[in-house]
Amino acid sequence: MNKVEIRKQENKRRKELSPEQVGSWSEKLLEKFTALDFSVVNTLHIFLPIAEKNEPDTFLLIEWLKIYQPQIQIVVPRADFKTSLMTHHLYTEDLLKSSFNILEPVAKEEYQGDIDMVIVPLLAFDDRGYRVGYGKGFYDRFLEGLTAKKVGLSFFKSVGTIADPHENDVRLDLCITPEEIIYF
DSSP states (O other), X not given: OOHHHHHHHHHHHHHTOOHHHHHHHHHHHHHHHTTSOOTTOSEEEEOOOOGXXXXXXXXXXXXXXXXXXXXSEEEEEEEEXXXXXXXXXXXXXXXXXXXXXXXXXXXXXXXXXXXXXXXXXXXXXXXXXXXXXXXXXXXXXXXXXXOSEEEEEOSSOOOSOOSOOOTXXXXXXXXXXXXXXXXX
């Protein structure tokens, strides 16, 4: 399937999830996430979930990091839909919903340092580590040239092969599902 077909199919699958499924599967993602090697991670970039889109609850991961890996700086994005670029900010609980219903940091000061691991949002991924997001390219632009470990979070298994990856698509290093961690 191509990205347009996959995006349509996976948005529909996500919409059909119950709040209980999202909660339960988010807990399973957290369980797998805690098994990762954080020994060389000083800064971790993580997306904040859009609850209305039934995204994985990354606040569970953030809370776990704060308790069990307090030395890791947590960075979150702010999206600029005019430029299709993101800025990055140290995480605080001071968040507001944007006009696109996305939780974003209130802090204006941008984080400019290195990032060692990125938790990447996605609708689907394939057996090669390519992903399908919402189609705006925010993360591909951000990840381009970044040496950080790229970690996807998915409630669902691989879609097999995405038929039309773009030359600018950045592959994941691994993807966490409720059942397993898949390395590419």
